[in-house]
Every structure is written in C-alpha cells, then in structure tokens.
Amino acid sequence: MFKKILIANRGEIAVRIIRACREMGIATVAVYSDVDRAALHVRKSDEAYSIGPAAATESYLRMDKILDTAKRSGAEAIHPGYGFLSENAKFAQACADAGVKFIGPTPHSMEMMGSKTRARQEMEKAGVPFVPGTSRGLASPEEGEKVAERVGYPVMLKAAAGGGGKGMRLVHTRQELRSALESAQSEAQRSFGDSEVYIEKAIVNPRHIEMQILADEHGNTVWLGERECSIQRRHQKVLEEAPSPIVDPDMRRRMGEVAVKVAQAANYTNAGTVEFLVDQQKNFYFLEMNTRLQVEHPVTELTTGFDLVHLQIRIASGEKLPFTQSDVEIRGHAIECRIYAEDPDNNYFPSPGKITVLLQPSGPGIRRDSGMYEGWNVPMDYDPLLAKLIGYGSDRQQAIMRLERALYEYFVAGIKTNISLFQRILRDADFQAGKLDTGYLDRLLAKNNQAVTARASEPKIETLETIAAIAAGMFAVLDPASPVSKNGSVAGTPSNPASVPSNWKQKGRSEALR
Amino acid sequence: MVYEVIVGGNPGGKPHRLELEKAAGGWECRLDGQPVPIDAVITRRDVLSLLVDGHAYEIKREQTATDLHMWVGSTRFAVELRDPRSLRSRQKAAGDEKGPRKILAPMPGRIVRLLVAENSEVEAGQGIVVVEAMKMQNEIKSPKKGVVKTILTTPGAAVNPGDVLAIVE
Numbered sequence: 001m002f003k004k005i006l007i008a009n010r011g012e013i014a015v016r017i018i019r020a021c022r023e024m025g026i027a028t029v030a031v032y033s034d035v036d037r038a039a040l041h042v043r044k045s046d047e048a049y050s051i052g053p054a055a056a057t058e059s060y061l062r063m064d065k066i067l068d069t070a071k072r073s074g075a076e077a078i079h080p081g082y083g084f085l086s087e088n089a090k091f092a093q094a095c096a097d098a099g100v101k102f103i104g105p106t107p108h109s110m111e112m113m114g115s116k117t118r119a120r121q122e123m124e125k126a127g128v129p130f131v132p133g134t135s136r137g138l139a140s141p142e143e144g145e146k147v148a149e150r151v152g153y154p155v156m157l158k159a160a161a162g163g164g165g166k167g168m169r170l171v172h173t174r175q176e177l178r179s180a181l182e183s184a185q186s187e188a189q190r191s192f193g194d195s196e197v198y199i200e201k202a203i204v205n206p207r208h209i210e211m212q213i214l215a216d217e218h219g220n221t222v223w224l225g226e227r228e229c230s231i232q233r234r235h236q237k238v239l240e241e242a243p244s245p246i247v248d249p250d251m252r253r254r255m256g257e258v259a260v261k262v263a264q265a266a267n268y269t270n271a272g273t274v275e276f277l278v279d280q281q282k283n284f285y286f287l288e289m290n291t292r293l294q295v296e297h298p299v300t301e302l303t304t305g306f307d308l309v310h311l312q313i314r315i316a317s318g319e320k321l322p323f324t325q326s327d328v329e330i331r332g333h334a335i336e337c338r339i340y341a342e343d344p345d346n347n348y349f350p351s352p353g354k355i356t357v358l359l360q361p362s363g364p365g366i367r368r369d370s371g372m373y374e375g376w377n378v379p380m381d382y383d384p385l386l387a388k389l390i391g392y393g394s395d396r397q398q399a400i401m402r403l404e405r406a407l408y409e410y411f412v413a414g415i416k417t418n419i420s421l422f423q424r425i426l427r428d429a430d431f432q433a434g435k436l437d438t439g440y441l442d443r444l445l446a447k448n449n450q451a452v453t454a455r456a457s458e459p460k461i462e463t464l465e466t467i468a469a470i471a472a473g474m475f476a477v478l479d480p481a482s483p484v485s486k487n488g489s490v491a492g493t494p495s496n497p498a499s500v501p502s503n504w505k506q507k508g509r510s511e512a513l514r
Numbered sequence: 515m516v517y518e519v520i521v522g523g524n525p526g527g528k529p530h531r532l533e534l535e536k537a538a539g540g541w542e543c544r545l546d547g548q549p550v551p552i553d554a555v556i557t558r559r560d561v562l563s564l565l566v567d568g569h570a571y572e573i574k575r576e577q578t579a580t581d582l583h584m585w586v587g588s589t590r591f592a593v594e595l596r597d598p599r600s601l602r603s604r605q606k607a608a609g610d611e612k613g614p615r616k617i618l619a620p621m622p623g624r625i626v627r628l629l630v631a632e633n634s635e636v637e638a639g640q641g642i643v644v645v646e647a648m649k650m651q652n653e654i655k656s657p658k659k660g661v662v663k664t665i666l667t668t669p670g671a672a673v674n675p676g677d678v679l680a681i682v683e
Contacts, residue, residue, distance in 0.1 A: 341648070343621070350648030351621050353675060357560045357574070380622050380647040408588050413560060413576045415621075423588055459569070466530075466550075468584040468591040469519040470543060471562050471573035473532045474554040476595060477515055477541070478562075 001317050002026055002077045002101070006070045007041065009081030010060060012371035012387055013295070014041035017079045020309035029073045031066060033059035035379040040371050047073055054381040060084045063091050067098050077101035077316055079309075083383065086292040089114060103316040105291050109266045113289040117160040117198050119266075123286050126265035128258055130286040131277060133200035141178045144199050148177060151201040157181055159188035160196035165235030167191060170202055203285070205437040207278040208232065209244050210290075211259035212300045214311055215269045216321045223256030224304050225330045227273075227296055230436040231425065233348070238418075238441060239425060240296035241335040242303045245396065245434025246282065252330070255284055262289055271297075271312050295338065295388070298367060302334035302392045333396040335403055339370075341384040343416035352380040356414030361406035365392045365399070378415055386417065396434075400426050520594040521584075529596065578675065580618060614683040615657050619673040623647035627669050630662050642680050643667065656682050 005021050006029040007014045014030065018041060021028045030045035035054040042048045049069045052059040059065070061084060070078055078100055080086035089110040095102035104110075113119050120135040132151040137160055138144045148155045148171070157180055159167025167188035169180040181197060189195040207230045215221040228244035229237045243252070259274035266289065273294050275287040297308045306323075315321070342348040358374040370387035372378065378386065389410065391403030404426050410419050425431050428444060459467075518529035533544040543550045553565040560575040574585040584591045623645040630642055641653035642662065656662075660682045667679045 346620065346652070349621075349652045350650050352647050353622050357558075357576075359561070359574070380624070382648065384648045411561075411574050411585065413574065414578075420588065420590065464586045464589050465521045465591060466545060467564065467566065467571050467573065467586045468593055469521050469530045469532055470545060470550065470552060470566070471554075471564055471571070471575075471584050471586070472519055472521075472582070472593045472595045473515070473517050473534050473543075474541070474552070474564065475556070475560075475562055475573075475575050476517065477534050477536075478554065478556050479559075 002313065004029060004073065004075045005103070005313070006031065006066070006073065006075035006078045006100075007045070007081065008060065008066050008078050008085055009083070010036055010039060010041055010371070010382065011385060012369050013081040013293075015044055015371050016369050017081060017309055018044045020307065020313065024310060024313060026313070029069065029075045031060070031069055033381075035381060038376065040373055040376070049073065054379065056084065056382065063088075063094050067094060067100065070100050071098065075100065077103055077313075079103040079312070080292065082292050082295055087114060087290070101316050103312050104270050105266075105268050105272060109268045110291045112266050113268075113291050115160050116158065116162065116288055117196060119288060120198075120286075122265055123262060126261055128262055128265070128286045129284065131200045131203060134198045137196035137198055138181065141181055144177055144181055145174060147199050148174065151199075154202040154204070156200045156202040157184045157197050158200060159184065159192060159194070160198055161192035161194040162188060167197065168235075203277050203279050205280065205439055206230075207244070207246070207437050208237075208275065208287075209247065209255070209278050209284065210273045210275040210294075211255050212294075212297070212308075213259050213263045213268070213272050213274060214308070214315070214321060215263050215272070216315045217269050217318060218320050220321045220324075221260045221263050221268070222321060222323070222325045222328060223259050224300050224306065224308075224328055226252060226255060227294075227299055228436065229275075229296065230438050231431075231441050232438055233441045233445075237296065237338065238340075239335065239337055239422065240299055241333065241396075241399075242299040243330055243333065245436070246278070251282060251284075258284075258286070262286060270315050271308055295385070296336050298369060298388060298390045299334040299336050302367065302390065303330050303332055304328060305331070332392060332394050333399040334390055334392045335396075335399050336388050336390045337403065337407070337422040338385055338418075339387040339389060339410075339412075340418045341378050341386050341415050342418045344418055344420055345416070348418060348421075350380070350384045351416035352378040352384070353415045354378075355412060357411065358413075359409065359411040361389070361409035363402075363406065363409075365402040366390070366406045367392065372412075386412075389422075400432065516598060518596040518598050520596075521591050529594075580620075580676070614663060614681050615660075616678045617642055617654055617656065617680045617682060619645060619675055619677045619679055620652075620654070621645070621647055622672070622674050623652070625667050625669050625671045625673060625679075626651055628665060628667075629653070630665075632662055632665050634662050636660065636662055636682060642682075645673065654679060658682055 004027040007017045018028045028045045030041050030048040031051045032042050033054050051065040085091040089107040092102040093107040134147055154172045157169040167184050169184045171177050171180045184197045185195040209226050209228055211226050212224040226244050226247050227240050227242045229240045231239040262274050271293050273290040276284040277287050278284045341351045343351045354377045367390040372386045391399045393399035393402055407423050515534050517532045519532050520527050520529045531546055535542045543552045551567050555563045557563050562573045564571045576583040582593050584593050626644040626646045628643050636656045638659045640656050642656050643654050645652050663683045664681045
C-alpha cells in the first residue's frame with residue numbers, strides 16, 4: 001500500500017480524497033494555486049505546496065509542476081480527482097514515465113475512450129449497442145445528408161473530442177444540416193483543437209443513465225449499479241440519484257453486463273463510468289465512458305456500501321477486488337444535489353465571493369461532501385461547485401423527505417447558491433413520479449416559481465411575510481452592525497448608490513434619535 | 515423605533531408600519547397598529563430566533579452591497595427597511611427613476627468587454643459591460659433608459675461586488 005499520495009485537484013473532491021487517505025493511514029500532499037492558499041483541501045492535508053498562479057493552465061493543469069511536487073515530497077501515487085488532468089492520457093503517461101502511480105486507468109484505455117469516434121469503433125467490434133450513426137468523422141456535408149437519411153431525422157452532430165455540450169448541434173431537417181455541420185466543426189476546432197464531427201440519430205427526450213464499474217489489475221471487472229443523471233442544465237448535471245426510478249433488476253443486470261463488456265474491450269482498470277442514453281421504450285445505447293471518478297460517485301457508495309475512493313487506491317496499489325459481482329447488492333435510495341455558487345435570480349450565473357454565513361445540515365441519512373467554510377473567499381477562477389448534499393433513505397420517498405429537511409437547514413450567505421432550486425425540484429410532481437429526461441430541468445425553470453405547492457405543515461405565505469417584516473426590524477434594533485443604522489435605508493432592489501452617508505452625519509442622527 | 519417595511523421586492527408596494535419599543539424583559543412590537551407578542555434573540559451573526567405567540571421561526575439575514583433579504587425557513591423575501599424620519603429614505607421613497615444611476619458589479623469577476631461607448635444612448639435592459647466569472651460571461655444591463663455618462667472600467671480589469679462600472683443618466 002502507498003504511504004503518501006498527492007492529490008492533483010482542489011475543492012470538495014480533493015477534500016473527499018484526503019479523507020479517504022486519512023482513513024487508510026496514507027499521508028496526503030495537496031497542491032494549490034495562489035488563490036487557494038486558504039482553501040479547505042490545503043487545511044486538511046498533511047503537506048501542501050504552491051504550484052502557481054490562479055489560472056488553471058498555470059497551476060492545476062501543469063503536469064511538470066505537479067510531477068515535480070510529487071517527486072520532491074516523495075508521493076508514490078497521484079489521485080487526479082475529476083476535471084483538470086483526470087482524463088488526460090498524456091498526464092497518465094507522464095506519471096508512469098516518472099515512476100509515480102496514476103490512480104486511474106492506463107493511458108491506453110484513456111486514449112481509446114477519449115475520442116468518441118474511436119470509442120464507437122471499438123465498441124462496435126465488441127457488440128455494444130449504440131445510437132445509429134457514423135463511427136467516424138464526417139468527410140463531407142453530402143455524407144452527413146446520406147447518413148441522416150438512413151437513420152432518420154432529427155439527428156445530432158457531435159464533436160469527436162467533445163464534452164460539455166460544445167460542438168454539438170441538433171438538426172431537424174436536411175436544410176439545416178450543412179450550416180449546422182460547419183458551425184459544429186468550427187466550434188469543435190476552437191474548443192478542442194480538433195474539428196472532427198460525427199453524426200448520430202437524435203433520441204427524443206432521452207434519459208441519461210450511467211453505470212459504475214470497477215476493474216482491478218488482475219482481470220476482474222464488476223458493475224455497481226446505475227445512476228440516473230437526467231436532471232441537467234447547459235449539459236451539466238445538477239441532481240443525480242441511484243437507483244434510477246425506471247431501471248428494474250433485469251435492466252440493471254443487462255446494462256451492467258454491457259458496461260463490463262465496454263470496460264473489458266478497453267482493457268480498463270480502476271473506477272470508470274459507462275454512460276447510456278435511454279429512450280422512451282427503455283432501450284439503452286452506449287454514449288461514452290468517463291475514465292475517472294465521477295462527481296456523483298457518493299450515490300453509488302451509499303446504495304452499495306462500498307467506498308469507491310478506498311477501492312481506487314487499493315486497486316492502484318495492485319490489490320485484487322475484495323468482492324465479486326454476486327456480492328454487489330443495491331440497498332435503499334440516494335439522491336445528490338450539486339450545490340453551486342450560482343445566482344438563481346440571475347439565470348444561475350456564477351456567484352463567487354466571500355461566504356459570510358454558513359449553516360450546514362446534518363442528521364440521519366445526510367452526507368455532505370463540501371469544499372467550503374464560513375469566511376472562505378470562493379475564487380472566481382474555477383468551477384462553481386461548492387459542495388454536494390446527498391440524502392439516503394430506505395426508499396426514494398424517504399431520501400426525498402430527508403433531503404428536503406436538510407435543504408431547509410442549509411444556509412449560505414455572502415454568495416448566492418442554487419439551494420432553492422433543489423427545493424423546487426424535490427417538490428415537483430414530475431420529479432416525485434420519476435418522470436425525468438434531459439429536458440426536465442429547462443421545462444421546470446420555464447414554469448412560474450410560485451407554482452411550487454407549499455407543504456401543509458408550513459405557515460401561509462402572508463404569515464411569513466409578516467414574520468420577515470418583524471425580523472428585519474428586530475435585526476436592525478438588536479444588531480448594531482445592521483444596515484439600517486448605517487445607511488438610513490436598505491432595499492431589496494438596487495438602491496440609489498449615489499448616496500454614501502458620511503459617518504459624522506450618521507453619528508449625529510443616531511445620537512439625536514436616542 | 516419606527517420603521518416602514520416593504521416585503522416582497524416591490525418598491526412601490528404599501529409599506530408596513532413597524533413599531534418596536536424596548537420594554538421590561540424584551541420588546542414591544544406593533545405591526546400596522548396591531549400589537550404582536552414577540553420574543554427575539556440573535557443566536558449568531560445574521561441568524562434570529564423569533565417566537566411569535568409560541569410559534570418558533572428561525573430567520574436568516576442575507577445582505578449584500580445592494581440587497582437585503584430575509585429567509586424565513588426556506589422562503590426568501592426581499593425586504594426594504596426605511597426609517598421614516600430619515601431624509602434619504604424619504605427621497606428614496608420618492609422614486610429612483612430620476613437622476614443618475616450607477617451600474618454596480620454584482621459579483622467578483624473580470625471585465626471582458628464594453629458593449630457601449632461613453633455618451634451613447636441606451637434603453638432600459640440594454641447590455642453595458644460583460645463580466646466573466648467561473649468561466650461564464652454575464653451581461654450587466656442598464657437599469658434605465660438614458661445616456662451612459664461615464665464608464666469607470668476597462669477590459670481586463672478585475673472587479674469586486676459593489677464596484678461602480680458605469681453611470682447612466
């Protein structure tokens with residue numbers, strides 16, 4: 001077993017990996033950029049080293065600095081987390097060349113899965129079901145039109161090197177195809193430095209369901225159940241759950257077996273995730289494989305009882321999987337909310353800044369993987385994910401109730417978060433009925449917010465308004481730092497900023513009023 | 515103390531009249547003339563425990579450079595609190611539409627580009643500058659129709675919440 005591991009990441013995932021290492025008696029090395037000196041992962045680690053300026057390209061993406069830090073600190077392995085260098089085959093190769101173990105798959109498997117067209121070609125050979133279309137980049141618009149004719153409109157154009165919705169176009173008719181292809185190719189070239197674009201039949205209102213797999217370096221591969229990830233916005237997941245409300249044991253077994261086949265075809269090792277699109281008839285199609293630990297791994301941990309980070313480290317150190325497929329049992333239900341620094345009143349635009357108040361939930365069935373703390377300044381340079389709140393229950397209904405309760409206890413001030421969004425989702429009738437697809441969240445957000453039905457036990461809205469009015473006054477009289485005593489007026493809408501009061505005037509006024 | 519309180523983010527809404535007087539062992543509260551039996555304790559910064567006739571509420575205060583909100587449980591209310599004796603409050607109550615308006619940065623970020631030049635005419639809701647944070651770009655819009663009098667920032671500049679970016683008159 002390793003004695004020391006470097007974590008080449010930041011935020012909640014770095015903290016989560018540091019925790020696993022501490023549990024296993026492994027020393028941890030954190031790396032940080034200039035703006036992350038006070039970040040939680042630095043505070044929690046045994047050793048921490050600066051690797052450069054705020055921009056990720058000059059710090060968390062710098063392979064040379066990270067490998068140099070590993071050597072200097074004597075770390076035997078590197079855990080890449082998710083994002084940053086986690087799916088970079090060159091980095092995995094550089095680790096191998098430097099004699100440091102990369103906790104993840106081999107560079108070869110990563111390369112195969114990193115290109116969507118190459119992955120398709122390999123999976124075609126292995127007999128894995130995938131969405132009808134081409135397994136190679138389109139040579140010409142004419143070829144695109146021919147394929148689209150064969151599989152039927154609507155079709156989806158996708159960048160081979162793509163991800164995050166970049167270089168993707170939905171095409172409904174032949175007339176749109178040519179210009180859509182051109183813009184997808186140029187966007188792919190700009191975003192990924194590779195203009196290869198392929199074509200697939202578009203699945204209407206698909207679900208996005210993925211299967212967790214684990215493979216050791218001795219040829220054993222198991223599946224650990226699916227995660228329903230259909231609740232997305234701008235092609236980013238927002239809420240995930242396990243198991244999926246529509247997957248029964250037979251479908252789970254079939255999906256699991258296909259996922260294992262995918263992993264074996266790629267000679268895959270360590271933790272990985274096979275993503276599927278599922279149509280309304282519950283047919284599932286291979287989409288891609290994510291060659292890393294996923295953000296949403298906790299829901300699988302809660303429903304299987306396995307610690308995926310422990311297992312990743314044990315596999316990387318050469319151990320065999322300590323269980324077989326028949327030991328895997330799905331119990332209960334888990335739902336994860338991704339708490340982002342985003343402003344719900346401003347179209348969920350990122351909202352970095354200083355966290356002035358943080359009240360965090362706990363209690364039965366609640367797990368919180370967080371990278372924030374009160375007083376921390378959330379930097380503007382990285383992804384807005386602050387924390388993950390996961391609710392677990394013996395069934396889906398209980399998991400929902402526990403999460404609602406925990407969200408009620410969760411409060412972050414100083415920056416804006418999307419906590420209120422989850423209260424809307426959890427109370428929504430379609431969500432509760434499990435009627436989900438990748439268009440769900442956009443439809444929900446288009447609805448009037450007031451349509452959310454209050455629970456019977458909650459006071460009427462008029463009562464709450466009265467309470468808010470009294471509370472505002474009580475804060476003002478009890479808290480001397482209160483804004484009203486400073487400004488004379490504080491508004492819920494942008495106030496007239498031309499008025500910055502002088503301290504003398506304020507002092508005089510408050511004295512006179514006494 | 516006497517306050518005028520508007521709840522619900524509607525500046526033109528009718529204010530509540532809130533009277534709070536220190537009394538033996540606590541506070542006497544009247545809302546719109548009606549006595550309300552309350553007991554209030556600040557349990558920590560920005561968190562108030564309020565008992566109203568035996569009903570318990572935890573209220574969280576959220577304040578930024580420009581906003582004041584009260585969270586009652588998980589319901590959030592925009593609140594405007596005015597001291598009716600303050601001249602500024604009265605002026606403010608008279609309306610914001612007249613006079614120059616500053617455009618403030620709502621969050622820390624970096625200025626990507628300016629969408630208008632100084633002295634150009636803008637409509638209410640028209641984009642003035644683009645601010646980038648966490649790899650997303652956000653258009654900061656004009657709060658009113660008018661002329662962009664001054665632009666106080668340049669592309670590439672780092673800004674903090676509350677920084678004045680431009681003035682529209």
